[in-house]
Amino acid sequence: xxxxxxxxxxxxxxxxxxxxxxxIQLAGALLLGIVILYAAGxxxxxxxxxxxxxxRHSQGFPCH
Numbered sequence: 001x002x003x004x005x006x007x008x009x010x011x012x013x014x015x016x017x018x019x020x021x022x023x024i025q026l027a028g029a030l031l032l033g034i035v036i037l038y039a040a041g042x043x044x045x046x047x048x049x050x051x052x053x054x055x056r057h058s059q060g061f062p063c064h
């Protein structure tokens with residue numbers, strides 16, 4: 001049989017890990033996005049660069 005105090009401690013620990021992991025996930029997503037933008041913008045392959053460039057224009061973002 002479970003103890004009520006241990007159940008509350010488990011719920012609290014779960015909420016703490018969720019609140020800590022969200023900023024880490026956001027920072028990871030931001031870092032990944034920056035790496036992808038940098039890689040697409042400065043890659044030496046013209047096909048990848050042109051695909052990223054055309055996608056920017058199709059979404060309405062000016063780039064030059």
